Amino acid sequence: MTVHTATCTAPVNIATLKYWGKRDKSLNLPTNSSISVTLSQDDLRTLTSAAASADFQEDQLWLNGALESLDSPRTKACLADLRALRAAVESADASLPKLSQYHLHIVSENNFPTAAGLASSAAGFAALVSAIASLYELPQDMSELSKIARKGSGSACRSLFGGFVAWEMGALEDGLDSKAVEVAPLAHWPTMKAAILVVSDDKKDTPSTTGMQSTVATSDLFQHRIHEVVPKRFEEMKKAIVNKDFETFGELTMKDSNSFHAVCLDSYPPIFYLNDTSKKIIKLVHKLNELEGHIIAAYTFDAGPNAVIYYDEANEAKVLGTLHKYFAQVQGWDKKDASALNGGVDIDGVDPEIYKGVSKIILTSIGQGPQKSTQSLINEQGLPKN
Amino acid sequence: MTVHTATCTAPVNIATLKYWGKRDKSLNLPTNSSISVTLSQDDLRTLTSAAASADFQEDQLWLNGALESLDSPRTKACLADLRALRAAVESADASLPKLSQYHLHIVSENNFPTAAGLASSAAGFAALVSAIASLYELPQDMSELSKIARKGSGSACRSLFGGFVAWEMGALEDGLDSKAVEVAPLAHWPTMKAAILVVSDDKKDTPSTTGMQSTVATSDLFQHRIHEVVPKRFEEMKKAIVNKDFETFGELTMKDSNSFHAVCLDSYPPIFYLNDTSKKIIKLVHKLNELEGHIIAAYTFDAGPNAVIYYDEANEAKVLGTLHKYFAQVQGWDKKDASALNGGVDIDGVDPEIYKGVSKIILTSIGQGPQKSTQSLINEQGLPKN
Numbered sequence: 113m114t115v116h117t118a119t120c121t122a123p124v125n126i127a128t129l130k131y132w133g134k135r136d137k138s139l140n141l142p143t144n145s146s147i148s149v150t151l152s153q154d155d156l157r158t159l160t161s162a163a164a165s166a167d168f169q170e171d172q173l174w175l176n177g178a179l180e181s182l183d184s185p186r187t188k189a190c191l192a193d194l195r196a197l198r199a200a201v202e203s204a205d206a207s208l209p210k211l212s213q214y215h216l217h218i219v220s221e222n223n224f225p226t227a228a229g230l231a232s233s234a235a236g237f238a239a240l241v242s243a244i245a246s247l248y249e250l251p252q253d254m255s256e257l258s259k260i261a262r263k264g265s266g267s268a269c270r271s272l273f274g275g276f277v278a279w280e281m282g283a284l285e286d287g288l289d290s291k292a293v294e295v296a297p298l299a300h301w302p303t304m305k306a307a308i309l310v311v312s313d314d315k316k317d318t319p320s321t322t323g324m325q326s327t328v329a330t331s332d333l334f335q336h337r338i339h340e341v342v343p344k345r346f347e348e349m350k351k352a353i354v355n356k357d358f359e360t361f362g363e364l365t366m367k368d369s370n371s372f373h374a375v376c377l378d379s380y381p382p383i384f385y386l387n388d389t390s391k392k393i394i395k396l397v398h399k400l401n402e403l404e405g406h407i408i409a410a411y412t413f414d415a416g417p418n419a420v421i422y423y424d425e426a427n428e429a430k431v432l433g434t435l436h437k438y439f440a441q442v443q444g445w446d447k448k449d450a451s452a453l454n455g456g457v458d459i460d461g462v463d464p465e466i467y468k469g470v471s472k473i474i475l476t477s478i479g480q481g482p483q484k485s486t487q488s489l490i491n492e493q494g495l496p497k498n
Numbered sequence: 499m500t501v502h503t504a505t506c507t508a509p510v511n512i513a514t515l516k517y518w519g520k521r522d523k524s525l526n527l528p529t530n531s532s533i534s535v536t537l538s539q540d541d542l543r544t545l546t547s548a549a550a551s552a553d554f555q556e557d558q559l560w561l562n563g564a565l566e567s568l569d570s571p572r573t574k575a576c577l578a579d580l581r582a583l584r585a586a587v588e589s590a591d592a593s594l595p596k597l598s599q600y601h602l603h604i605v606s607e608n609n610f611p612t613a614a615g616l617a618s619s620a621a622g623f624a625a626l627v628s629a630i631a632s633l634y635e636l637p638q639d640m641s642e643l644s645k646i647a648r649k650g651s652g653s654a655c656r657s658l659f660g661g662f663v664a665w666e667m668g669a670l671e672d673g674l675d676s677k678a679v680e681v682a683p684l685a686h687w688p689t690m691k692a693a694i695l696v697v698s699d700d701k702k703d704t705p706s707t708t709g710m711q712s713t714v715a716t717s718d719l720f721q722h723r724i725h726e727v728v729p730k731r732f733e734e735m736k737k738a739i740v741n742k743d744f745e746t747f748g749e750l751t752m753k754d755s756n757s758f759h760a761v762c763l764d765s766y767p768p769i770f771y772l773n774d775t776s777k778k779i780i781k782l783v784h785k786l787n788e789l790e791g792h793i794i795a796a797y798t799f800d801a802g803p804n805a806v807i808y809y810d811e812a813n814e815a816k817v818l819g820t821l822h823k824y825f826a827q828v829q830g831w832d833k834k835d836a837s838a839l840n841g842g843v844d845i846d847g848v849d850p851e852i853y854k855g856v857s858k859i860i861l862t863s864i865g866q867g868p869q870k871s872t873q874s875l876i877n878e879q880g881l882p883k884n
Contacts (some may be wrong), residue, residue, distance in 0.1 A: 138509070333760055336722035367634070367766055374719055374764035380749075381784040384757045388774045398767040 115151065115494040116211060118247035119161040122238035122482040125150045125270045125277060126306070126420045127366040128412055129349050130372040133328045133375055135281075135336060138185065141265040141290050141438035143328065144342040145281040147349050149422065150298075151306060152479030156230060160239035162247045170217035174496045175236075182218075189263040190241060197364045199249035211248055218243070219489040219496045224474075231309070237264030238271030254481065258292035274480035276300045276353045278346070301356050305426035307435055308474040309442075311389045311417035315463075320415040320468050322381045323376060328488065330380040339373050342368075358424050362410030365422060368399075369412040385415050389469025392462070393419045399431055399459045400434055409480040416486040425477075429455030432475070438466050444473030501880040502597060503549040504633035508624035508868040510542040511535065511656045511663060512618055512692070512806045514751040514798055515735050519714045519724060520632065523707075524571065526652040527676050529714065530728040531667040533735050534656045535808065537692060538685075538865030539609075542616060546625035547875040548605040548633045554601035560882045561606050561622075568604075569753070572583060575649040578582075578604065584634035597634055604629070605875035605882045623650030624657030628868035632861040640867065644678035652724050660684045660866035662739045664732070679815060684866055688743050689811035693821055694860040695828075696777045697803035706801040709762060709769045713884070716766040723761050728754075744810050750798030752783075755798040775855025777804045779846070783807060785819055785845045811863075815841030830859030 125148040135145035159352040171181045172309055182188070198212035213360050220239060222232055245252065254272045260444035262269035262279075269290075272278040275297040282290030296339065318326075319352055327334050335467065376383040386394075401407045406429040423431040433456030436445060491497045511534040519529035526759040539878065540816040557577065559566045568574070584598035606625060610616055627647040640658045648665075655676075656663040668676030704712075713720050731750055738746035744816035774782075780797055787793045794813040798806050809817040819842030822831060831839065877883050 190751055200618040233688055295565075332727045332757060333764075336719055340722075341718045351683075362757050367764075370766070370768045371718060371764050378719075378753075378757050378760035380753055382780060384777050394768060397856045411602070 113165060113167045113493070115163050115165040115167075115490070115492060116159055116209065116247060117163040117488055117490050117494075118243055119159065119488045120239055120242035120246050120483040121153050121157045121159050121485050122235050122242050122271050123150045123153045123274070124156040124232070124235045125267065126412060126414065127267065127270070128422070129342065129345055129368050130414075131267055131279065132375065133324050133334065133385050134266070136285070136287065137325070139287040140186075141277065142263050142281045144264060144338040146267075146270070146279045147268070147295065147346065147353075148277050149306070150271065150277060150479050150481060151275045152476045153483070154479070155236065155474055155476035156219055156224045157401040158232070158239040159220050159485060159487065159489065160218060160233040160236075160243040162240070162243040163217045163490045163494045164211040164214040164247060165494050166214050166216075168217055168494060170175060171216045173218045176222060177496070177498060179368075180194050185357075186264050190237065191244070191259050192346050193247060193260045193263065193358070194241065194250070197250050197252060197282055197300060201248065201250065216244065217490060217494045221489060233265040234268040234271045237261045237268035238482060240264065241421045242272070246484055255291045257291055259290065260289065262287070262290060262292075267344075272481055273393070275478060278350065295350050296352050298478055299369070301353070302478065304478040305425050305477050306425050306426060306478070307421045307423070307432065308476065309393060309419040309421065309435075309470045310472040310474065311387065311393075311419065311437070311469055312471045313387055313417045317385055317416050318383045323379070326383065327375050327379045331375045333378045334375045337371055341371060357364045359407045362407040362422065365410040365412050373413065385417060386413055387417045387469070388417060389466065390417045390464050396403045396438065396459055396462055396466070397421060400431070400457065403457055403459070404430070414433065420432060428452070432458065433457070434472070438462055439473060441467050442470050442473050444475065447475055475494070499551060499879070501549050501876070501878060502545055502595065502633060503631055503712045503874055503876050505545065505547040505871040506625055506628035506632050506868050507539050507543045507545050508517050508621050508628050508657050508756075509536045509539045509660070509865050509870050510536060510591070510618070510621045511562060511653065512655070512798060512800065513653065513810070514747070515728065515731055516755050516800075516843070517653055517665065518758050518761065519710050519720065520652070522671070522673065523711070524526070524646050525673040527654060527673045528667045530724040531732045532653075533643050533681065533732065533739075534653070534665075534757040535690060535692070536657065536660045536865050537590055538862045538866070542610050542622045543861040544606055544608050544618070544621040544622065545871060545873065545875065546604060546629040548626070549603045549876045549880045550600040550633060550641045551603075551880050554603055554880060557602045558765050559604045559606070562608060563882070563884060572650050575624065576646050577630070579646045579649065579653075580627065580630045580634060580636070583638060587634065587636065599874045601629070603876060604628065611883060618694075619651040620654040620657045622639040622867060623647045623654035626650065627654075627669070628658070632870055633822075637864050639751060641677045642678055645673065645676065648676060657868055661686060661864060664736065667830065670731045681736050683740050684864055687739070688864065691809050691811050691814060692864070693807045693809070693818065693860050694854050694862065695779060695805040695807065695821075695825070695857055695859065696858040697773065697779075697805065698857045699773055699803050703771055703802050704769045707766070707834060712769065713765045713859040717761045717764040719764045720761045721756055724801075727757060745793045748808065750795040750816065751796040751798050759799065765865050771800055771803060773803045773855070776805060777851065778852050779805045782824065782845055782848055782852070783849070785832050786817070786843065789818070789843055814838070816843065820845065821859070824848055825856055825859060827853050828859050833861055854875040
């Protein structure tokens with residue numbers, strides 16, 4: 113049997129200007145533009161192999177070792193778009209195999225726990241689209257492919273690029289102008305680092321799609337956020353990135369995280385993602401910046417209690433040293449020498465038990481976009497190797 | 499020696515449309531109008547005696563048994579205004595004693611712990627102004643006196659009335675139109691009840707004056723709240739009160755509490771008053787209302803984690819019964835028979851340890867405005883009796 117395969121990796125991205133609100137639910141068209149930093153795939157990535165064969169009986173997906181449904185309208189929309197692009201390629205060159213007509217086997221694995229609430233769906237759909245686009249040898253550029261990933265999971269479109277990425281909301285009803293673009297590549301500001309504090313939480317968060325719909329429908333402050341606050345911040349943040357101005361970048365990042373959680377709280381019933389540990393981390397970061405006299409660390413929180421703290425490598429001794437002072441008992445420090453972690457400062461009034469609310473620390477940095485990989489997860493029969 | 503005395507009580511009020519933001523700090527002029535419910539003085543009140551005598555050497559204040567400074571500009575402003583009004587009375591009738599020229603002794607006691615964060619300054623300034631106005635036999639009505647109380651503590655102006663009270667923000671720079679007015683008296687809707695859940699908290703809250711200033715200066719969403727959201731809600735809430743429409747009153751009350759905390763969170767650095775226990779109480783109330791199919795209980799939170807839950811007496815069995823189910827171990831239920839507390843419903847997903855975050859429950863109801871009292875706290879020498 114002939115099995116055509118391709119394998120790609122894709123990164124996680126963490127928004128610094130938040131996506132919250134859809135103007136079209138089925139196309140995942142947002143109510144505002146957003147900006148993110150792509151994180152290193154050394155620490156967080158999805159690896160996806162895609163295979164097509166005339167011998168496959170149906171489309172199948174294995175995710176982290178388990179067979180998963182491909183029936184969701186979102187996944188189907190992605191596959192249909194990719195097949196249509198492949199069909200166009202095939203119709204231009206009759207010598208090509210008719211992969212667009214074959215069923216697909218897709219095998220995908222994360223190098224981090226899905227449950228940690230770390231934007232795994234963004235990396236997942238970005239890797240899915242990248243792997244199939246590679247298998248299909250599609251000529252489209254990443255911005256074009258980002259429109260397909262967007263249909264799978266809105267923020268997935270931003271994982272098609274490395275470095276700093278903007279998702280331009282677009283204005284068209286069909287979403288053809290709602291796509292990711294590069295603000296600056298990894299090489300522009302490679303010293304951007306991130307410490308992720310995985311915060312333990314006993315409750316189930318409101319799923320982000322449900323939460324967004326509720327905010328759009330009920331928050332009185334939301335319209336002001338999307339029409340007045342975010343458009344201005346979008347331009348300011350892009351400029352701060354281009355200028356490598358951490359101070360401005362950090363302030364805007366923290367303000368936008370707070371603005372996003374404010375409109376969640378203003379929803380009816382209110383939506384809460386930050387817990388008491390998240391709030392203690394926010395206060396710690398503000399006090400550290402205050403002690404320094406300027407912003408050297410910037411927190412951001414997605415639809416959950418986990419903190420992502422961005423900082424420039426130049427301030428690593430102070431930022432990581434201070435975090436280590438309060439979270440030394442948490443796992444995740446082993447990639448750093450002890451000597452790299454003793455530059456912290458004492459912060460007044462930090463709860464000495466703050467570490468109990470954090471289950472894991474992930475030290476990472478800005479990273480690259482999707483990469484082709486030779487590490488196929490699919491064997492010659494088109495089935496998962498493991 | 500001749501000592502002239504008068505004694506008044508004044509109530510606590512809890513806003514249902516929140517005051518947050520000053521347009522003039524020294525005059526306590528607000529950025530938006532607000533609405534409150536006055537609570538019963540059986541449970542929460544300040545009792546204040548004021549005395550004037552030619553023999554007193556200085557103005558003195560005893561608060562809950564301790565000598566306190568009268569040097570704050572706010573207290574001085576109140577005393578100066580009251581003396582000016584008394585002087586006008588005296589100049590119209592030469593036979594009256596010249597109380598405006600005498601020093602004052604003021605003795606004040608709360609029937610509840612000041613530390614509980616229960617708007618004690620509102621009751622305190624309302625009682626101070628009422629007692630001195632009574633001592634001075636001032637002809638001004640309560641709305642006029644409310645402007646003086648407002649200078650002491652903004653929300654104190656609303657404690658000059660019983661029932662449902664609006665603080666009209668006014669437009670004048672001198673604040674002469676920024677005053678409290680009655681929306682409806684106690685007798686209009688005497689079945690309005692309140693359960694106060696005093697929530698334990700380890701941290702010191704941002705003082706409300708500091709917090710307000712920060713929100714006004716830094717929140718991007720705040721201007722929308724005061725210019726668009728509150729003015730509409732102000733009219734709607736007054737109408738709901740006039741119509742005794744608990745459903746609308748409750749929904750607006752909850753939404754406005756959330757809107758206020760949202761602009762706190764949108765401040766920079768963010769201000770947090772709700773803690774994890776507060777959030778659990780919010781969820782419990784929403785789930786109770788959901789089970790009932792309509793709103794029978796409405797929470798509101800001031801600048802701290804304490805919950806005030808309003809409900810109509812008609813639903814007391816269900817509302818108090820449900821609260822009792824989850825907070826039976828907390829003190830404060832003794833004024834109710836056990837039989838009055840067994841009408842509660844089971845709420846899905848409530849943390850069985852939620853009661854651990856609450857230190858006390860105060861069961862109270864809507865109440866009257868300031869009252870003259872014969873229970874003087876001052877002896878014949880013009881000193882505290884105790």
